[in-house]
Amino acid sequence: MNFAPTSLSAETLPRWADEGSSRIPFWAYTDPMVYRREIERFFHGGGHWCYVALEAELPKAGDYKLSYVGERQVIVVRDRDQSIHVVENRCAHRGVRFCQKPRGTARSFVCPYHQWTYKLNGDLAGLPFRQGVKKDDGEVQGGMPPDFDLKQHGLTKLKVATYNGLVFATFDHDAPGFEDYIGPDVMPWLNRIFDGRKLTILGTNRQRIPGNWKLMMENIKDPYHPGLLHTWFVTFGLWRADQQSRMVMDSHGRHAVMISQRNAGGEAKAVTEGVTSFKKDMTLNDTRLLDVMPEYWWKGPTVTMITLFPSVIIQQQVNSLSTRHIVPSGPDAFDFVWTHFGFEEDDETMTRRRLRQANLFGPAGFVSADDGEVIEFSQDGFRQKGAEGATVCELDGRGIAPTSHMVTETLIRGMYGYWRKVMEI
């Protein structure tokens, strides 16, 4: 197979030589032009909704936070009528990224350079010397041209969707409705966690992972690795191939849910024999780290890992809940922002339990630290081989379909099937 790009000129992108999506060429992770097109079509346009915040981060009118849609920094702000706006953090005058405080409360936004002032919805409210400066003798100096129209010079407004506490935005005002975007196969799994209950924010963790952003989407569309890479998952039965599980995807193959039900763990020949990460005699010195308490809304599954392409992963792994926001930063790095949350109905014991289990996740997590590391090493491998290399994602065949087990790489193939279509590669 030949995955070599047909041309490296600025006009032509590499071509994906073969059919299907089970062999992903390394250039899909390393080529700067491919990356530029991804940003244009998946993050900055093309009808894709990107995650920006949880509503609970902005409880009061005027509360705002800085976030990202792709590479563009945006301000997510709650207005006086409680609606949420998302506007680009870039002054319409001279392009200044004017808002510098990552979180705060504002009555309006003022660019410090020339005091252009915007309403919370992004409309330009006014600017100094618009009518010029009147001298004592009545002469008016300067001022904007008479046809200057405030309405034409607001901040770039994004289309916003709030859904039971989640906030998504898109630059594409023709994007489909949010629920249509997610689709009927994945929506029930989103509803299971976000059913309208009020959320509480537990805090944030941020990491910079030196790998292509898609590798993180793939990581959470890859049910093959958790029971092999992660000692805690295989040893304590949190995720492994002898569990009852399901892989769900939307009709485009872009979003997915990995669903499974915990078992007792321990030795089981089919899934632990020869697996070096399995530690037969491992027990915790302090079992509070994994003090799992079933919750009424689980209705069976103990873990659901939702990938909403292209920007976010929503995690329920036993009692730990988080959103993980992907902020791409060039073809070979992304920032990964974890927001852990609970529910207002949680008692103190449940909050403490969620916080203890958070030790499994994030940049230091007993489980998740492995993922960031392995993504870095993947990118290293792609870089050293160059454009001819390709990954092999053929566990459970080369096709794309939901499954009732986890011994499969179908979700990764699904994502690249969609990726190829949109990228026209």
Place this chain on the structure above:
Amino acid sequence: MPMRPHAIALSVLESQYRVDQFNAAYGDCLDRGAYDSWIAMFTEDCLYKVVPRENHDAGLPLCTMALEGQGMLKDRVYGITNTLFHAPYYQRHVIGGARILSDNGITIEATANYSVFRTKPGSVSEVYNVGRYLDRFVYGDQGLLLQERLCVFDSELILNSLIYPI
């Protein structure tokens, strides 16, 4: 009127000395990877947290690492040495002089700034984690022990992963 009105009481110098010596030994343990000795520097019922300043300042409870009691410290060390897949790296702690907030003869409360540099085999050294310790020590038979250490770090982005304690 005392002879030397600006003289520092010896007891203050003593707690300063004890905490600085403790911190020097603490950094040395971690930089050598002597994790069992690291555990022994804490009380049985200790609290050890590595927490982003962003959360700490906002009063949010989430930590990057939050360990309660020596049992959890042991579980972390087992993770470092046996279960966490990661590229190995050296740590180098540079811990500033402690500021003693109180010393009542039973416990000492103190803070100290720290910076930790990371060096991966075959690579350059990087500024890895910068912050301050917020500490409560207790006097033990063999010297001070940490009852509580909060590592509140400024570094908004962790350079991929944080495997070893800070």
